[in-house]
Amino acid sequence: MTVNELKKIPEFTLLNEGDMNKEITRPFCCDLLSVAMSKAPSGAAWVTIMGNTNALAVSSLTDCACIILAEGTSLDPNVVHKAQVQEITLFETELPIFEASLKVYELLQG
């Protein structure tokens, strides 16, 4: 399943389009960046509340498929712009982390 499929989830709002053809391997939940750095699987749909530029760096270094900012988390001002520059796909949602990941998981399971 590609990142593009996530557009089907009505609760998700697309903030920036990166590579929408990237394959999603699985949802991944983590808010501690050092833990995410070592544990995020390649191709993860990373669900987090860390709406800062460091999360973008972690996402790009670990080859995440996209970031989903959950819990209606507030974004640092530069984040969307930086995501555009780095071509990172960014969604936001009011859903809690678990529910947001579950939506991705259900879609993945078909």
Added chain:
Amino acid sequence: MSDSLKLQYIISDEDFTRAGEASGDVKSKLKMMGVNPDVIRKVSIAMYEGEINMVIHANGGVIDVIITPKDITMILKDKGPGIKDVDLAMQAGYSTASENVRALGFGAGMGLPNMKKYSDEMNIETELGVGTTVTMKVNF
């Protein structure tokens, strides 16, 4: 005659928004060189953690990177306060990071343990009040 590539990055003081640029650059260079993706991931993690440590604890510093056909060596040098107890700092979960830094998602006490885990060789030279040099090597 040498077929090694030498790179240098200046890591600026307290600039969290730019942390990751040096490791991102190394990552893309290794990718262009066709290095195995698992190795690139190890290098990225180890170097990014080092970069973050330099910003959090040492007011920045300099990273020298040497890439040969066989391996990559990263030398991270700072003029920070030094590490009081290296064994303690190496323990997962131990951290001296400020609340401010924790709010950004760091300070979980995983930095040095991650650097050790993802590099094939790591050496720390540190002196209180003088600075720290961490050398990491990852084999291709």
